[in-house]
Amino acid sequence: MNVSSEATRSFWTLDTNLPSAPRLEQDEHCEVAVIGAGIAGVSIAYELALAGRKVVLVDRGPLLGGMTSRTTAHLSPVCDDGLGALIEMRGEALARGYQQSQQAAVDRIEQHVADLGIDCDFRRLDGFLFPAARMDEKDAARECDKEYAAAAKVGAAVERGEGLPLTGHESAPILRYPNQATFHPLKYLCALLADFKQRGGKAFADSAVTEIKEGEEVRLKCDSGSTLTASVSVFATNSPINTWVKIHSKMAPYRTYAMAFDIARGLLPDALYWDMDDPYNYVRLTPGSGRTDYLIAGGRDHKSGEADDGDARFAALEAWIGALVPDLGRERARWSGQVLETVDYCGFIGRSPGTGNVFIATGDSGQGMTHGALAGLLIRDLVVGGSNDWKAVYAPDRTPPAAFAHYVNENLTTVRNLAGYLLPGEIKSADDLQSGEGGVLQDGLSKLAVCRDHDGKLHSHSASCTHLGCIVRWNSTEQCWDCPCHGSQFSPDGAVLNGPAIRPLAQSNSRKSV
Numbered sequence: 001m002n003v004s005s006e007a008t009r010s011f012w013t014l015d016t017n018l019p020s021a022p023r024l025e026q027d028e029h030c031e032v033a034v035i036g037a038g039i040a041g042v043s044i045a046y047e048l049a050l051a052g053r054k055v056v057l058v059d060r061g062p063l064l065g066g067m068t069s070r071t072t073a074h075l076s077p078v079c080d081d082g083l084g085a086l087i088e089m090r091g092e093a094l095a096r097g098y099q100q101s102q103q104a105a106v107d108r109i110e111q112h113v114a115d116l117g118i119d120c121d122f123r124r125l126d127g128f129l130f131p132a133a134r135m136d137e138k139d140a141a142r143e144c145d146k147e148y149a150a151a152a153k154v155g156a157a158v159e160r161g162e163g164l165p166l167t168g169h170e171s172a173p174i175l176r177y178p179n180q181a182t183f184h185p186l187k188y189l190c191a192l193l194a195d196f197k198q199r200g201g202k203a204f205a206d207s208a209v210t211e212i213k214e215g216e217e218v219r220l221k222c223d224s225g226s227t228l229t230a231s232v233s234v235f236a237t238n239s240p241i242n243t244w245v246k247i248h249s250k251m252a253p254y255r256t257y258a259m260a261f262d263i264a265r266g267l268l269p270d271a272l273y274w275d276m277d278d279p280y281n282y283v284r285l286t287p288g289s290g291r292t293d294y295l296i297a298g299g300r301d302h303k304s305g306e307a308d309d310g311d312a313r314f315a316a317l318e319a320w321i322g323a324l325v326p327d328l329g330r331e332r333a334r335w336s337g338q339v340l341e342t343v344d345y346c347g348f349i350g351r352s353p354g355t356g357n358v359f360i361a362t363g364d365s366g367q368g369m370t371h372g373a374l375a376g377l378l379i380r381d382l383v384v385g386g387s388n389d390w391k392a393v394y395a396p397d398r399t400p401p402a403a404f405a406h407y408v409n410e411n412l413t414t415v416r417n418l419a420g421y422l423l424p425g426e427i428k429s430a431d432d433l434q435s436g437e438g439g440v441l442q443d444g445l446s447k448l449a450v451c452r453d454h455d456g457k458l459h460s461h462s463a464s465c466t467h468l469g470c471i472v473r474w475n476s477t478e479q480c481w482d483c484p485c486h487g488s489q490f491s492p493d494g495a496v497l498n499g500p501a502i503r504p505l506a507q508s509n510s511r512k513s514v
Contacts, residue, residue, distance in 0.1 A: 235359070
């Protein structure tokens with residue numbers, strides 16, 4: 001299982017079936033084992049296959065069924081948190097490397113689309129940064145000035161402008177970033193997977209890694225009992241499952257929300273749009289049929305597990321985009337996903353700290369598509385040649401001094417969560433739960449994660465996340481348990497949907513929950 005088992009279904013899955021693959025039922029030996037079949041894992045596996053390596057790709061659930069299927073698929077090389085903030089955090093040289101590497105990732109996607117003739121609606125277009133509704137003209141102009149100057153320092157193309165065809169922004173100060181891109185992520189990745197297999201690569205689905213032994217070779221035991229042995233392993237599992245603290249303490253999980261609507265073709269120019277709010281909101285289009293296209297809007301982020309108000313988030317998102325585009329058509333889909341925000345805005349891609357033959361790709365920081373494609377290039381170079389020009393930008397063992405305040409602030413979530421063991425539970429009795437509801441119940445000195453699924457069946461498990469023991473929280477929108485500390489997710493029956501946890505929630509036999 002993976003997050004494809006959560007309640008909502010993204011727009012991308014409405015017209016694209018997830019590719020089938022067998023379960024790993026026999027032992028396998030390869031040069032490189034890649035764990036996690038989202039855009040990072042598939043890109044890494046594909047680039048290494050192109051380089052002549054024998055690669056095996058595995059996922060705990062359906063291929064492409066993880067967080068990649070829940071993206072909005074902006075292909076923007078501009079730092080998600082702003083180029084000005086990136087320079088302040090990492091300095092001009094590393095910020096310039098970030099910009100170059102992200103642009104290279106978009107270029108690499110475009111190259112694969114051309115080489116394989118992939119029909120995935122890839123196109124180059126403009127990106128527009130525009131003021132948030134709460135900003136006055138002076139604040140908006142000041143933000144534009146800051147980002148314009150930062151772009152010049154890192155070599156990002158940008159132009160000043162005025163006005164957008166969004167209600168209320170007809171004369172607003174804006175920045176235009178040319179040569180951005182977008183695509184249909186699942187159609188693109190299905191094509192990469194097909195060519196990967198033709199080149200001798202092997203892919204296995206529904207094969208959760210439950211045990212990891214590192215050494216001269218890496219031995220990965222799956223829930224089927226089979227063992228995958230590799231000279232090199234790469235963990236591209238949204239949040240890495242091979243390390244306990246070193247990486248997870250430097251990033252935090254956030255839930256983000258997205259909706260897709262019909263829109264009359266030509267009503268809004270085809271481009272990427274994002275505002276200056278914090279957290280910001282974002283918009284893109286994707287081609288439809290006839291005279292109708294689709295508009296996808298996203299935002300309303302919050303820390304995972306710290307809110308259970310999905311309906312209100314969707315309502316606010318719909319109100320926001322409805323105010324900007326009043327003639328929007330009917331809703332087609334709504335869904336949520338999880339992004340991992342790092343303390344310094346850049347992903348962790350490279351050699352896992354303290355190891356010689358284990359690599360990780362994590363910390364998408366809101367740019368999972370470009371980080372994923374980049375991971376293919378960077379890790380390919382590290383495995384094949386030992387170096388890459390952008391190695392220092394994404395080095396997993398880094399801890400920039402300027403990020404210390406962010407580091408402390410994000411880790412307060414863990415401290416507060418663990419202190420919750422001393423507080424009362426959220427619900428008094430499992431009898432109070434209606435279908436689709438859940439909550440944490442106090443049981444002596446323990447806490448229980450109790451929920452009633454949509455079929456009315458009651459489930460009771462320990463509320464302790466099996467990664468580091470934080471208390472999980474019920475997510476009624478996705479009908480799952482979210483760990484606020486490091487991003488693990490569990491189904492109502494306790495099964496792992498998303499790492500870093502690899503073991504299910506412990507079963508509860510308490511009479512209090514039945």
